[in-house]
Amino acid sequence: MRVSDSARHQCVSIWKAKNQSAGIAVYSPEVHGTIRRSDISNETEEGGLQVIIFIDGSVTGNPGGLVGFGWYCPDTEEEGNGVAYQGGSSATNNASEWMAAAAALIYVLGQYYDIVDTVTIRSDSELLVNQLNGKWRVRHSNLKPMAAIVNLLIEELESRNMKVVAEWIPREENKVADVLSRKTVKSLLKERRAMTMRETNDE
Numbered sequence: 348m349r350v351s352d353s354a355r356h357q358c359v360s361i362w363k364a365k366n367q368s369a370g371i372a373v374y375s376p377e378v379h380g381t382i383r384r385s386d387i388s389n390e391t392e393e394g395g396l397q398v399i400i401f402i403d404g405s406v407t408g409n410p411g412g413l414v415g416f417g418w419y420c421p422d423t424e425e426e427g428n429g430v431a432y433q434g435g436s437s438a439t440n441n442a443s444e445w446m447a448a449a450a451a452l453i454y455v456l457g458q459y460y461d462i463v464d465t466v467t468i469r470s471d472s473e474l475l476v477n478q479l480n481g482k483w484r485v486r487h488s489n490l491k492p493m494a495a496i497v498n499l500l501i502e503e504l505e506s507r508n509m510k511v512v513a514e515w516i517p518r519e520e521n522k523v524a525d526v527l528s529r530k531t532v533k534s535l536l537k538e539r540r541a542m543t544m545r546e547t548n549d550e
Contacts, residue, residue: 398466399422401521402448402469404417404441410436414439415528415529416430416444436489437489440472444472456503456504
């Protein structure tokens with residue numbers, strides 16, 4: 348699967364730039380500017396440039412609650428957060444982590460497609476990191492569609508000569524993404540907004 352050259356410049360991403368509200372937005376270099384190689388300060392051991400994205404997920408009930416996710420990019424100080432869905436047996440902590448990974452990679456595809464050599468996803472979920480790195484299998488059927496989407500994004504980035512790796516970090520080093528993953532969830536609970544409910548017997 349390849350994204351067209353025009354589509355890569357207008358990538359639907361869940362993101363938030365500095366001083367802007369979070370939400371689903373269309374990234375466009377003409378509006379938001381273009382990330383340059385000089386903006387990236389992290390190097391790999393091989394001397395290439397890497398962008399580091401911290402991700403986290405949360406769920407108000409495990410399973411069956413509101414599935415929230417968040418990501419943070421220190422280089423650009425951009426961040427994203429949102430609620431994926433509510434209810435059902437698929438509303439789990441692991442599902443929220445996969446949603447965070449997908450949102451982060453969509454952001455990377457829109458911003459860094461020809462700039463960095465490595466995309467490093469940092470998460471405090473040992474399960475997700477090992478699944479992303481291919482060491483552990485994704486066994487639960489409710490996670491497989493999300494894992495397939497993430498793998499398609501990884502394949503697209505790799506086709507553009509970008510290596511994607513996942514690294515485990517302690518929870519205390521992931522506080523920004525953790526707060527972001529809960530931000531929209533807390534807002535929705537506070538405002539009592541109507542959410543699309545899934546039946547508890549949904550797969």
